[in-house]
Amino acid sequence: MFDWLIVGAGFAGSVLAERIASQRHESVLLIDRRNHIGGNAYDCYDEAGILVHRYGPHIFHTNARSIIDYLSQFTEWRPYEHRVLSSVDGKLLPIPINLDTINRLYDLELTPEQLEEFFASRRETVEEVRTAEDVVVSTVGRELYEQFFRGYTRKQWGVDPAQLSKSVTARVPTRTNRDDRYFGDTFQNMPAGGYTRMFQRMLDNPRIKIMLQTDYREIRDKIPFQRMIYTGPIDEYFDWSLGRLPYRSLRFEHATLDCEQFQPVAVVNYPQTENYTRITEYKHLTGQQSPKTSLTYEYPTDIGDPYYPVPRAENEALYKRYEALAAACSDVWFVGRLATYRYYNMDQVVGQALATFARIQQSLPATGTVQMLTQRTMLGQHSEQFPT
Numbered sequence: 001m002f003d004w005l006i007v008g009a010g011f012a013g014s015v016l017a018e019r020i021a022s023q024r025h026e027s028v029l030l031i032d033r034r035n036h037i038g039g040n041a042y043d044c045y046d047e048a049g050i051l052v053h054r055y056g057p058h059i060f061h062t063n064a065r066s067i068i069d070y071l072s073q074f075t076e077w078r079p080y081e082h083r084v085l086s087s088v089d090g091k092l093l094p095i096p097i098n099l100d101t102i103n104r105l106y107d108l109e110l111t112p113e114q115l116e117e118f119f120a121s122r123r124e125t126v127e128e129v130r131t132a133e134d135v136v137v138s139t140v141g142r143e144l145y146e147q148f149f150r151g152y153t154r155k156q157w158g159v160d161p162a163q164l165s166k167s168v169t170a171r172v173p174t175r176t177n178r179d180d181r182y183f184g185d186t187f188q189n190m191p192a193g194g195y196t197r198m199f200q201r202m203l204d205n206p207r208i209k210i211m212l213q214t215d216y217r218e219i220r221d222k223i224p225f226q227r228m229i230y231t232g233p234i235d236e237y238f239d240w241s242l243g244r245l246p247y248r249s250l251r252f253e254h255a256t257l258d259c260e261q262f263q264p265v266a267v268v269n270y271p272q273t274e275n276y277t278r279i280t281e282y283k284h285l286t287g288q289q290s291p292k293t294s295l296t297y298e299y300p301t302d303i304g305d306p307y308y309p310v311p312r313a314e315n316e317a318l319y320k321r322y323e324a325l326a327a328a329c330s331d332v333w334f335v336g337r338l339a340t341y342r343y344y345n346m347d348q349v350v351g352q353a354l355a356t357f358a359r360i361q362q363s364l365p366a367t368g369t370v371q372m373l374t375q376r377t378m379l380g381q382h383s384e385q386f387p388t
Ligand code: FAD
Pocket: 007, 008, 009, 010, 011, 012, 013, 031, 032, 033, 034, 038, 039, 040, 041, 055, 056, 057, 058, 059, 060, 061, 214, 215, 216, 217, 231, 232, 233, 250, 307, 308, 335, 336, 337, 338, 344, 345, 346, 347, 349
């Protein structure tokens, strides 16, 4: 009998497995239907010896000290600030849109103050900013929206930005200075040995057993457990009883080329041309030297593994109904991007998992801890710190 069954070995499941095993001293069976741990953050060395991300580029960034401190127990960090170029009108221009983007696109020499005026003269008045289109047209105007956002968003999500919640494009800021970093967070670093190495260290605990290539449905009636953490799609857990929640998927095409460098930065976006949204070149992320280089092309699709919840009001409403079903399941915790239907970054999922662990600590006495303390008391080991 396991104390816990955890479904999904991504960030949500792995952080909780680690916390439960190391802090509550309880046993965990961690399963995943894939053949590896790490969820979508999984990385591995390809045939050319380059560390690649099987599910597209994963760049770590956060403002939360507690999350950095937590993950730093399991990894060193390699400084890396992400830069992205967008292929617009035949030019490779910085995205997020900044001073250089506009000056190079229109062959101008604006100052930051003049760029403010430029945006002010182009932005549209939107009474209530609700959609992914509203966010952009009310900041930089329709022309730049069409050039940088509309096509990319339609490809990525399969719907027009006017049908998506504002949170989607609000992820990408607009700048009037020359800062060309994709993220503005205080902490921007990659796990030095890669994500998978970090997950291995997190899960290296004899109280955690891992079963890969195992679907929850295959074992739920066969392996006894007391409590469960579920990090898969929430509608699947309830057999889609209220209907399907849309998740957007991607088809990844991985390639290795016989050249040292393919593109000037790690990611180039294609908002106007091509069927793929972006190309990632991994050596920029890892700093590896090699006469070869490895790339990933991302082709959005509705078919395949669920990668993105689709942020729009009707999906949120359906999710809320599933959430109500989930709330009625005592002894099951729903955590992570798929189970809580939130467009979360990795650090946000870690934060959510740590917050869930705090709630578990408050609501449940730790059986493993009780056992351990009893044993220690019998052995006279009173000086060790109690697990928190
Ligand atoms: P997942 O990583 O999806 O893990 C869930 C796991 O559960 C999966 O491995 C799945 O196989 C398993 N599972 C599901 N159902 C079952 C079942 N029934 N039985 C057994 N196993 C099951 N975040 C960033 O911070 N920075 C980035 O640059 C970034 N880039 C991204 C790029 C792409 C292309 C994608 C798709 C995501 C990106 N993210 C990024 C987001 C990041 O991947 C997620 O925030 C994070 O991986 C979510 O972790 P999770 O544990 O919630 O889910």
